[in-house]
Amino acid sequence: MAMATTPHSLLLQNPNTNFLKNPKTHFATIPMTATRLTTTSTTLNPAKPISVKCSATTTHIQDRSPAQSESQDRVFNFAAGPAVLPEHVLRKAQSELYNWRGSGMSVMEMSHRGKEFLSIIQKAESDLRTLLNIPDEYSVLFLQGGATTQFAAIPLNLCKPDDKVDYLVTGSWGDKAVKEAQKYSNPKVIWSGKSEKYTKIPAFEELEQSADAKYLHICANETIHGVEFKTYPNPKNGLLIADMSSNFCSKPVDVSKFGIIYAGAQKNVGPSGVTIVIIRKDLIGNAQPVTPVMLDYKIHDENKSLYNTPPCYGIYMCGLVFEDLLEQGGLVEIEKKNKRKADILYNAIDESKGFYRCPVEKSVRSLMNVPFTLEKAELEAEFVKEAAKEKMVQLKGHRSVGGMRASIYNAMPLAGVEKLVAFMKEFQAKHA
Amino acid sequence: MAMATTPHSLLLQNPNTNFLKNPKTHFATIPMTATRLTTTSTTLNPAKPISVKCSATTTHIQDRSPAQSESQDRVFNFAAGPAVLPEHVLRKAQSELYNWRGSGMSVMEMSHRGKEFLSIIQKAESDLRTLLNIPDEYSVLFLQGGATTQFAAIPLNLCKPDDKVDYLVTGSWGDKAVKEAQKYSNPKVIWSGKSEKYTKIPAFEELEQSADAKYLHICANETIHGVEFKTYPNPKNGLLIADMSSNFCSKPVDVSKFGIIYAGAQKNVGPSGVTIVIIRKDLIGNAQPVTPVMLDYKIHDENKSLYNTPPCYGIYMCGLVFEDLLEQGGLVEIEKKNKRKADILYNAIDESKGFYRCPVEKSVRSLMNVPFTLEKAELEAEFVKEAAKEKMVQLKGHRSVGGMRASIYNAMPLAGVEKLVAFMKEFQAKHA
Numbered sequence: 001m002a003m004a005t006t007p008h009s010l011l012l013q014n015p016n017t018n019f020l021k022n023p024k025t026h027f028a029t030i031p032m033t034a035t036r037l038t039t040t041s042t043t044l045n046p047a048k049p050i051s052v053k054c055s056a057t058t059t060h061i062q063d064r065s066p067a068q069s070e071s072q073d074r075v076f077n078f079a080a081g082p083a084v085l086p087e088h089v090l091r092k093a094q095s096e097l098y099n100w101r102g103s104g105m106s107v108m109e110m111s112h113r114g115k116e117f118l119s120i121i122q123k124a125e126s127d128l129r130t131l132l133n134i135p136d137e138y139s140v141l142f143l144q145g146g147a148t149t150q151f152a153a154i155p156l157n158l159c160k161p162d163d164k165v166d167y168l169v170t171g172s173w174g175d176k177a178v179k180e181a182q183k184y185s186n187p188k189v190i191w192s193g194k195s196e197k198y199t200k201i202p203a204f205e206e207l208e209q210s211a212d213a214k215y216l217h218i219c220a221n222e223t224i225h226g227v228e229f230k231t232y233p234n235p236k237n238g239l240l241i242a243d244m245s246s247n248f249c250s251k252p253v254d255v256s257k258f259g260i261i262y263a264g265a266q267k268n269v270g271p272s273g274v275t276i277v278i279i280r281k282d283l284i285g286n287a288q289p290v291t292p293v294m295l296d297y298k299i300h301d302e303n304k305s306l307y308n309t310p311p312c313y314g315i316y317m318c319g320l321v322f323e324d325l326l327e328q329g330g331l332v333e334i335e336k337k338n339k340r341k342a343d344i345l346y347n348a349i350d351e352s353k354g355f356y357r358c359p360v361e362k363s364v365r366s367l368m369n370v371p372f373t374l375e376k377a378e379l380e381a382e383f384v385k386e387a388a389k390e391k392m393v394q395l396k397g398h399r400s401v402g403g404m405r406a407s408i409y410n411a412m413p414l415a416g417v418e419k420l421v422a423f424m425k426e427f428q429a430k431h432a
Numbered sequence: 433m434a435m436a437t438t439p440h441s442l443l444l445q446n447p448n449t450n451f452l453k454n455p456k457t458h459f460a461t462i463p464m465t466a467t468r469l470t471t472t473s474t475t476l477n478p479a480k481p482i483s484v485k486c487s488a489t490t491t492h493i494q495d496r497s498p499a500q501s502e503s504q505d506r507v508f509n510f511a512a513g514p515a516v517l518p519e520h521v522l523r524k525a526q527s528e529l530y531n532w533r534g535s536g537m538s539v540m541e542m543s544h545r546g547k548e549f550l551s552i553i554q555k556a557e558s559d560l561r562t563l564l565n566i567p568d569e570y571s572v573l574f575l576q577g578g579a580t581t582q583f584a585a586i587p588l589n590l591c592k593p594d595d596k597v598d599y600l601v602t603g604s605w606g607d608k609a610v611k612e613a614q615k616y617s618n619p620k621v622i623w624s625g626k627s628e629k630y631t632k633i634p635a636f637e638e639l640e641q642s643a644d645a646k647y648l649h650i651c652a653n654e655t656i657h658g659v660e661f662k663t664y665p666n667p668k669n670g671l672l673i674a675d676m677s678s679n680f681c682s683k684p685v686d687v688s689k690f691g692i693i694y695a696g697a698q699k700n701v702g703p704s705g706v707t708i709v710i711i712r713k714d715l716i717g718n719a720q721p722v723t724p725v726m727l728d729y730k731i732h733d734e735n736k737s738l739y740n741t742p743p744c745y746g747i748y749m750c751g752l753v754f755e756d757l758l759e760q761g762g763l764v765e766i767e768k769k770n771k772r773k774a775d776i777l778y779n780a781i782d783e784s785k786g787f788y789r790c791p792v793e794k795s796v797r798s799l800m801n802v803p804f805t806l807e808k809a810e811l812e813a814e815f816v817k818e819a820a821k822e823k824m825v826q827l828k829g830h831r832s833v834g835g836m837r838a839s840i841y842n843a844m845p846l847a848g849v850e851k852l853v854a855f856m857k858e859f860q861a862k863h864a
Contacts, residue, residue, distance in 0.1 A: 105506065108522075109517055152726070308580055
C-alpha cells in the first residue's frame with residue numbers, strides 16, 4: 001500500500017521488517033528530490049557498507065568519533081525544546097560545519113559583517129517572509145536570547161510605566177509574561193485558566209478587555225499544558241501580541257492580524273539562543289529610557305539585526321530549516337502533516353477507554369505538545385522507562401504538571417508518532 | 433631545523449614547498465596526541481586520496497556538499513570576532529553534530545535539563561575553573577547574548593540608580609559600557625584615551641578615582657584599537673570589573689583581583705551567542721526592580737545558568753575549546769604562543785622603516801588585535817585585496833578607525849602569522 005506523505009515523496013511499507021522495532025526501515029521513503037535521496041535512502045539499508053574515495057575527507061574519516069559510526073542510530077526525541085531537528089538539515093549542517101561552501105571557514109568563524117554571513121541572514125529572512133507571507137510593513141528581527149527576554153522587551157518598547165495592557169493567561173508561559181510586564185507597565189489578567197489547571201481557552205466574547213489597554217497578549221501555544229489557540233481574539237484597540245515560541249512555522253498564520261509575533265527558535269525552527277520578532281514597523285521607536293540597548297527594537301531594526309554580533313550559527317540553522325519547510329511545500333503542507341500526527345496520538349489516547357487521559361479540552365488541544373496521564377499513575381515511571389528502552393525519549397511531563405508529554409514538532413517524523421502509539425497499545429495490553 | 437611549538441608537537445620545515453604559497457604544508461606538525469594526529473596529519477599531504485569503507489557514514493558521504501570536498505582548503509581568518517576556532521575542535525564538532533556520542537541526537541536537539549546536556553555544561557564549567565583557577569567563592573554563569581547585554585546588567589545588579597561608579601575608557605567598548613551605565617547608575621569617566629585616538633593606558637597612580645565609587649570598570653582588551661591592560665589598577669573600594677571579551681583565556685588571570693570578569697565567547701572560546709560571567713558570590717542578589725529577569729544574576733546563579741533554555745550549542749563549543757586549551761598545557765602555554773605570534777607581527781611592523789605603522793604605545797599593545805596602517809594610505813585597499821588572494825582574510829581595520837587589523841586569537845596558527853609577515857615583506861618590497 002502506498003500513501004502520499006509530502007509533495008516530494010511516497011511512503012511504502014516493508015513487509016520484511018517488524019514495525020515496532022524498526023519503524024524507520026519498516027517505512028521506506030522514495031524521495032523525489034536529491035536532498036531527500038541523500039538523507040533518507042540509506043534508511044532502507046543502514047548496515048550496507050560501500051567503498052568510496054574520500055580524497056578530501058581523510059581527516060574527517062580518521063577523526064570521526066564513536067558517535068559518528070553510530071550515526072544511523074537516532075532516537076525519537078519527544079523533548080519540548082530544545083527539540084528534534086530535521087535529519088537532513090542536520091546532515092547538511094554537518095557536511096559544511098568545517099568549511100561553509102568553499103568559504104574556507106565555518107559559519108561559527110565568520111565575521112557577522114562579512115559577505116558570507118550577510119548572505120545567510122538575508123536568505124533566512126527572505127525565506128521566512130515567504131513561508132509566513134509577511135507583509136512589507138513588518139520588520140523581522142533575529143535577536144539574542146529566548147522568549148523570556150521578550151516578556152520584558154515588549155512592554156519596555158510599547159508602553160509607558162503606567163500604561164494598561166491586557167494578558168490572556170492560558171498556561172505557565174503567559175503567566176510568566178504578565179509577571180515580567182508588571183515591571184514596565186500596568187498589566188491586567190483578563191482571564192486565567194489556572195483554577196482549571198490550564199486546560200481551556202475562553203470564548204472570546206466573554207473576555208472583559210480593558211477599554212484603554214495598549215495591547216492584548218496571548219501565548220499561542222502553551223508548551224507545558226498543551227493548549228493552543230485555533231482562532232484569535234480581536235483586541236479592542238486592534239493590537240494583538242502573540243508568543244508563538246512552540247508553534248511557530250507549524251501552520252499558516254495571518255501576520256497582519258498581529259502587532260508583534262515572537263518566538264524562541266528552539267522548538268520548531270532551530271537551536272536555542274535565537275529569538276525571532278516579527279513587528280509592525282509603526283510600533284518601533286518608543287522604548288522607555290530604562291530599556292537596555294539590546295532590548296530596544298529600534299536599534300535592531302535600524303541595524304538589520306546587526307547592531308553587534310547576533311547568534312550567527314543559530315540564525316544559519318534557522319535558515320536551513322526554513323529552506324526545508326519551503327522544500328516540503330510550505331506551511332499548508334506542514335500543517336497537514338502536523339494534524340495527521342496529532343490525530344493519530346490523540347485518537348490513541350481517547351480510544352484507550354481511560355487507560356490514557358489528555359486533560360485538555362478537545363477544541364484547543366495543541367498540535368505540538370500532547371500531555372497525557374495514566375489512569376494508574378503508579379505506572380507512569382515505568383511507561384517512560386520502557387519507552388526509552390525502545391529509543392523514544394523525553395516523554396516525561398513537565399515537573400510542574402507530571403504525567404507524560406509528547407512534543408511532536410514539525411521535525412518529528414510520522415514514524416515516531418506511529419511507533420509511540422504502537423508502544424502505548426502494547427503497554428496498555430500488558431497492564432490493563 | 434626543528435623548533436618546539438607546544439608541549440605536544442614539533443614543527444619541521446619542508447624544503448620542498450614554497451612557504452608563502454603553502455605554509456600549512458611547508459610546516460609539518462608531528463603530533464604527540466591522537467587528536468592532533470587526526471587533525472593535523474593530513475596537512476602533510478592534503479591531496480592524497482585514500483579508499484575507506486564508510487559503512488555507517490553512507491549518507492554523510494553521499495550528502496556532502498561542495499564545501500565538504502574542499503574542506504582542506506581553509507583560509508587564515510584574521511577577523512576580530514566571530515573569529516577563527518581551533519581546527520580539530522571544529523572537526524570534533526563536525527564528527528558528532530548529527531549524533532552526539534551515541535546519544536541518538538545532536539547537541540542542538542537536547543533538552544537543556546537532560547543528563548546529556550547537564551554533563552556538557554558541568555564539564556565546561558569545571559574545565560574553565562581549572563584553566564583560570566577560579567576560586568570557589570566565584571560563580572560561573574553561561575548567559576545569552578553578548579558583552580553589550582552585560583553593560584546594562586552590571587550596574588543593574590550592583591547599583592542603585594544614584595550610585596557612583598568609575599569607568600576607565602581605553603577604547604570604543606569601554607565608551608559604550610559607560611553610556612549604557614548612565615541609564616542605571618551615576619558613572620564617571622575617570623580617564624579617556626579618546627583625544628589620543630585610544631592608543632594609551634594611563635599610569636594608574638594618576639587616576640582620580642571617586643572616593644565612593646561602587647566599582648571601577650575597565651575593558652581589559654580593546655578589540656578595535658588594540659590596547660590591552662598588562663597589569664590592573666587597584667580600585668579604592670577594591671571592586672574591579674573587567675570586560676575580557678577579546679582576551680579571555682588568552683593568558684593566566686588572577687580572578688581574585690576582580691569582582692566580575694565577563695566575556696562574550698566569540699573571540700577566543702566559541703561562537704557568538706554565549707557570554708560568560710565570573711562573579712564573586714557576595715555581589716549577587718541586589719538587582720534593581722527594573723532589571724529584566726534574564727539580566728538578574730541571582731536568577732541564573734540559583735538555577736546554575738538553567739533558569740530557562742541557555743544557548744546550549746554555543747556552551748558545548750566553548751567546552752570543546754576549554755578541553756583543547758587544557759590539552760595544550762593551559763593558559764601559561766597559550767600565553768607563550770600568543771606572545772610569540774604577536775612579537776613576530778609587531779617586529780615586522782616596527783622594522784619596516786615606517787612602511788607599516790602601529791599607533792598603539794608599545795607597552796600596551798594587544799596580543800590579540802594588531803591594528804596597523806600603511807605610510808602610503810592609498811595602498812591599504814590593495815594590501816587587503818592582495819592578502820585575500822593569498823587566503824588571508826578579514827584584515828581590513830574597523831570602519832571607525834580604518835587601516836588594517838590582524839586579530840590573532842588563540843586559534844590563529846603560528847603559520848598564519850608567519851604567512852602574513854612574509855606577505856607584508858613582499859608587499860613592501862613591491863611598493864617601497
